[in-house]
Amino acid sequence: DEEVEHSLISSLEKLSNNNSPPDLTWGWNLTSDPCKDHWKGIICDKQNVTVKKIFLNGLSFSGSFDASALCNVKSLAVSLTAISLNDNNISGENLDQIGNCRQLTRLHISGNRSMSQFNNFSGPIPKEAYRFTVSSFIGSPELCGGPLPNGCPSLPSESLASAPQTEISETDKSKGISKEKIVMFSVYFLLALVLFFLVILRLCKKDKKKEEKIDADNKVAAVDDSVNRPSAPSNEYKIDVSKSENSVASAETESAMISSSSLVVLTSPVVNGLRFEALLKAPAELLGRGKHGTVYKVICEEGMTLAIKRIKDWAISSNDFRQRMQRLDQVKHPNVLPTIAFYCSMQEKLLVYEYQQNGSLRKLLLGTQIGEAFDWSSRLGIAATIIEALAFMHQELHDDGIAHGNLKSSNILLNNNMDPCISEYGLMAVDNLDQPSLVNVNSQKMTGQSENSFKSDIYGFGVILLELLTGKVVQNNTLDLARWVLSVVREEWTVEVFDKMLIREGASEERMVSLLQVAIKCVNHSPEARPSINQVALMINTVREEEERSIVSEA
């Protein structure tokens, strides 16, 4: 690919301050191929076709690293997984373009001149960045919280995304409010007042009509969740997907109005004033039916795309469900998909999520079976992110006894940055059908049950690790995969279990075996024998750190 060669050569020219490559033996010219002719510092895939890594450490370069030269070239942007330029004397250019290198999981640029023009981020530091020291945030004076001495004022969201909001309000404050703005706000206020009175007037009229109707019927047909009538009254919310899968629900106008009050919209920054009518009217597409319900993709008029899960057969009272949802809403982590809203009646439980167009980890793994790339460092990164998010949730919700309950690769969704997000946390009673040790869970004491549900998540995570390592996706029963892996390992054919794609890529056998050992501990048939979540997180991080060290030393 000539474009790739040009881009690499121009990047090197910039790095070396427009000097030609210091040594002719490096390759790096248009008459040769970066992969086949083994350009210095270039690491390609096993087939010697695509450039995967650039390692140019300690080469006394004194120019600049221009991220746009690499990451704005499509074929490089989709293949590069690591760039390491440690210990030169270079500065950075267009570093904001680094995000276009979508597969990049490692960027090593320490031991250089200033690599950024500073980020100027503002707002609260997200939790997963707390482990960095204060010096990592230099150049962003508006950041607050985390390791920084300045705490944050109370803000609705903990993400950097909330920064613009903060900035705007700060600027407004400093400028003061102009006369024009006062006039404009007064007009808005008057309009809002008129609207408010109109709505009140309408509601009063409606109430009057209703009273008259009730008098005439001489009976009250109240919507009562606790009564399951054979013939539903007209104002009861009905869902009937069996008739048509083009809408999540069918309901009459009046029923929708009554039901709208039952849709509880949580503290999500994604939707504003989501109404039940919008969900009812929107076209829906069936995404899949699982053991615990059905998921629909729904495109609302406002342009939002949502995923709605109808939960099947969960014997939980409406009150407990509501309380659980509200408690879960208080615990946020960037890698846990929040529930936007929920609907709850005796017959029906619906959960609303933001639709994740990149699909699930399960889908990604299935893709490898038809040759789609999914490299070792991305798999390791995904495992590390999931366990960190799960450990956070367990810690926060341990006292409430709320574990995930149904952790599996179809419940790990990939967000727009391809980062994994745990979905459906805490929405199910523990699924014990295909886990050997939980069969008698009902006979145990309450505390034991709750502990077991946390240990059941460790089992679920172990199965995800097995899927990542073997490239095989669990079909019906997680036990099948665990049993197969154990039988192969017992016969000392360990390498046979690994995904051939990982072997071809040259992933470290030693670290794959380390991860396999973690997985095997997690799927132990006895919950007590499984490691604690913190032990699992520590083991995964150790493997990851070893991987990082080896990448740097490879260079």
Ligand SMILES: Nc1ncnc2c1ncn2[C@@H]1O[C@H](COP(=O)(O)OP(=O)(O)OP(=O)(O)O)[C@@H](O)[C@H]1O
């Ligand atoms: N927010 C979402 N965005 C995109 N896809 C989603 C979303 N939520 C669920 N899905 C996908 O919809 C499909 C059906 O989900 P569902 O949760 O019903 O299946 P499951 O996880 O196999 O079963 P269950 O959770 O009931 O045991 C899955 O492929 C899942 O990855």
